[in-house]
Amino acid sequence: MPARFLTRAALPCLLLALWQALALWIDSPTVLPGVEAVAQVLAHPFQPILITGSLIYNLLVSLLRVICGFVLAAALAVPLGLLLGMSPRTERLFESLIELLRPVPPLAWVPLLLTWFGLAGPAEYLPLPREWAVLESLKFSMIAVITIGAFFPILLNTIQGVRNQPRICIESARTLGARRTTLLAKVILPGSLPFLMTGLRIGMGIGWMCLVAAEMLPGSSSGLGYLVWYAYELMHTEIILAGILIIGMVGLLLDQGFRFLETRLCPPTTRI
């Protein structure tokens, strides 16, 4: 275990050392700030940065957006995936539309989403106490970008999972008395769970990437992506680097969380 940990930590440590050496040599905090300057930013996550709010605030905004968008994507893509996986005729009906929309980069939707939703967010429609100001930054357009980004990987993996069910598994369930709904709940859903979890994990990753990128586009006024962009405009490179590190770490944690869920929910069952 310690040896393994050392192997994992070796390269990042080397990079840190190299970075610090390079920073000292270049001696220009705007081009490359020292490790300690970035650490300083990370060490005070609650301190307001510039006028955009603290690191934690922006992180919270981004996380809330990604969770809302992801849940929405899963709520749409999983049932549709089950339906399309179970009924080839319905899939033929949807196929060309899906194949047309899937290659569109999620960010290409942003102008359209801004046209439709503007800067509106769900907070405007809810009577919220003042302390919940974070929710005001949710914004429909941002949520929609994540939903679009996460939707297709979840959909395609769900379809694949349903397809991958051995026919005899389904047939033996039917002879044991499974009807349409019980078949779905007790055989098709648990059987396709490994695929579904993979789809959710990939969807979450893509959703996170789309979000941070979308926050850099015009129309955004909070979130990690916005923070990084704003820091660039004011030439605060140490904040840019701190933001990138946080974005990477959150992405990693989300992915690890899903991997953990995957191993808990789907024990290594070789298909029979």
Add this chain to the structure above:
Amino acid sequence: MLRIDQVSKAYMADGTRARTALRDITLHAEPGEFICVVGMSGCGKTTLLRLVAGLEQPSSGRITLNAELIDRPHPERTLVFQEYALFPWRTVLHNVTFGLELKNVGRRAATRQGIHYLKLVGLDSFRHHRPHELSGGMRQRVALARALAVEPEVLLMDEPFGALDALTRGRLQQELAELQQREGRTVLFVTHSIMEAVFLADRIVVLHPEPGRIGATYEVDLPCPRDLKSTDFQGLCERIEADLSPGTQGASGSNPTDQGTARRNPCNI
């Protein structure tokens, strides 16, 4: 009583031409009777079972169980497949109780009944294992327990021991014969092994291929447990084998290569 009356089944082979898989099958099974259907691969044995299971509909004719028309799957007729078809995400016990859950049998009653049938197939101590941890023979025992646990009137078995090695197959045949003596269900058992059929069946139905149709039927009145080495046993095997061989079929359009292999390898028990 299970009645198969003048059943035919045709498939669309290449979109235009229909291929007749079964023609004019008539077969009646008394309650508690063990019927083996033997025939070479491609003679429609599996199709016959799938029709009785309700997984497919006959093109003509009718199948009834206790005078009720069979038009869909029902746990009164369970099917054991050659490839086990267990649910890999469920434990052995929960595989067996699957059908009971669907019947809304209470959890405790289901567990009790599941364990009862696991004991019957000798896998009680493996109840918390998952299917992938078991050998092929053990998996097939689980599949058998699962099919029996819902207490079907008719048990359908589609070459259930076909994927097992010879030793395991022999042991499972023995166990099934003993099980049948205690349980006494109606069994429709499909196999290409003549010895297996003679070992297990009360009655053997020979199915000829292209299109699948019933040839001779043999009542097996050898005493149980059956002795594979007795002259009566071997004599019956030889008669059935001769019946399955080319030349005795009397119908045209049969596939010579299929019969060739069947003759070279007559009793792969």
